[in-house]
Amino acid sequence: MAMHFIFSDEVVLxxxxxxxxxxxxxxxxxxxxxxxxVLYESIKVGKARLLxxxxxxxxxxxxxxxxxxxxxxxxxxxxxxxxRSPLRWFLCHFGQSLLHVAQVVVxxxxxxAVMSYNTWIFFGVVLGSGVGYYLAYPLxxxx
Amino acid sequence: GxxxxxxxxxxxxxxxxxxxxxxHHPTTSSDHSHDHMMMMMPMxxxxxFKNVELLFSSLVINTAGEMAGxxxxxxxxxxxxxxLKIAREGLLRKSQVSIRYNSMPVPGPNGTILMETHKxxxxxxxxxxxxxxxxxxxxxxxxxxxxxxxxMTYNGYLCIAVAAGAGTGxxxxxxxxxxxxxxxxxxx
Numbered sequence: 059m060a061m062h063f064i065f066s067d068e069v070v071l072x073x074x075x076x077x078x079x080x081x082x083x084x085x086x087x088x089x090x091x092x093x094x095x096v097l098y099e100s101i102k103v104g105k106a107r108l109l110x111x112x113x114x115x116x117x118x119x120x121x122x123x124x125x126x127x128x129x130x131x132x133x134x135x136x137x138x139x140x141x142r143s144p145l146r147w148f149l150c151h152f153g154q155s156l157l158h159v160a161q162v163v164v165x166x167x168x169x170x171a172v173m174s175y176n177t178w179i180f181f182g183v184v185l186g187s188g189v190g191y192y193l194a195y196p197l198x199x200x201x
Numbered sequence: 202g203x204x205x206x207x208x209x210x211x212x213x214x215x216x217x218x219x220x221x222x223x224x225h226h227p228t229t230s231s232d233h234s235h236d237h238m239m240m241m242m243p244m245x246x247x248x249x250f251k252n253v254e255l256l257f258s259s260l261v262i263n264t265a266g267e268m269a270g271x272x273x274x275x276x277x278x279x280x281x282x283x284x285l286k287i288a289r290e291g292l293l294r295k296s297q298v299s300i301r302y303n304s305m306p307v308p309g310p311n312g313t314i315l316m317e318t319h320k321x322x323x324x325x326x327x328x329x330x331x332x333x334x335x336x337x338x339x340x341x342x343x344x345x346x347x348x349x350x351x352x353m354t355y356n357g358y359l360c361i362a363v364a365a366g367a368g369t370g371x372x373x374x375x376x377x378x379x380x381x382x383x384x385x386x387x388x389x
Contacts, residue, residue: 074245151376159368166352166360173353174244 062175069176072167088182091171094164095186096193101161103194105154112150115143248357255359256350272362275351279366280373282344287374289337296330 067084070077071091078087171179250268254261262268302320309315325331352360 070244072245074247076245152372154375155368155372158371159364162367163364166349166363169349170353170355 063177063180064175065177069174069179071171071174071179084178088178091168091179091182092186092189094171095168095183096190098161098164098168099187099190100194101157101164103197105157105161106198108150108154108157112147112154115147115150243355246355246357246360250358253354253356253359255354256347268358272358275348275359275362276366276369278344278351279348279363280370282341282348283367283370284374285337285341285344289334289341292330292337293334296328296334 067081068079069084069087071087076087078084168183172183250262250265252261252263253268253271255271260271262271302318304316304318306314307317348363352363354360
């Protein structure tokens with residue numbers, strides 16, 4: 059196993075059937091890995107969004123809502139209200155857990171891909187993380 | 202907050218690719234010992250329970266029963282890791298109740314004097330909470346690297362155990378956190 063980064067058109071990635079021999083195959087593989095990294099960043103944002111949804115379903119106002127409330131001078135009561143929908147909260151939390159499993163698996167896949175020490179693949183991971191972060195993180199603040 | 206929550210999960214994929222000592226089993230015929238070394242570490246996913254080395258030289262799985270035991274142990278380790286992360290978050294939140302306010306007068310426009318207030322939230326270096334957090338951090342780093350190394354065995358059963366344990370741990374420990382800790386955050 060190579061212990062240093064190399065430029066090569068041959069690599070076997072993750073699975074027995076994913077064996078690359080040609081420049082075309084390598085380009086495609088880099089694209090797939092890039093999309094995998096974009097997916098990883100999106101999952102992180104998705105989890106945060108679901109957490110936000112779960113908090114909404116508990117009827118606990120987030121700091122943003124509190125600011126909006128004070129701006130509007132509303133006179134609603136501020137005691138802890140009964141949760142609006144326990145089932146929706148449970149679904150949000152379960153969804154978060156599924157996303158967490160996906161995040162763990164995709165994260166480890168990316169680590170193993172980098173471990174192939176193929177420089178093209180490494181570039182794909184790094185670029186994909188950048189593109190994924192660029193596209194996904196602005197969606198954090200959209201409500 | 203939200204960004205803090207996500208910062209905690211970023212160490213999953215950031216495992217360093219430090220050099221791994223290649224397995225070297227002494228062979229009687231030395232002419233193909235080079236090939237022997239190349240095939241010791243699997244580089245693709247496989248399902249099997251024969252001759253699976255797990256982290257330490259004394260931990261070798263050879264039977265289905267041993268694999269089942271290893272599966273449970275890895276599952277629990279991944280669950281414990283998630284719980285440790287949540288517990289550290291909670292401890293940090295609780296120990297940051299101490300807030301220091303420093304107020305000082307500063308000159309404002311038109312000759313007025315304004316009071317500028319600095320709020321410092323944090324722990325002291327030698328306080329027990331900070332030392333405890335440091336010890337827990339070391340444990341967390343060690344376990345996260347162990348989980349990475351386990352995943353690196355490319356053994357399908359063990360990888361599933363890591364993923365399932367992480368998901369179950371997240372589900373169980375984050376549940377309490379989502380209900381309890383965020384309420385206290387609201388009260389602050």
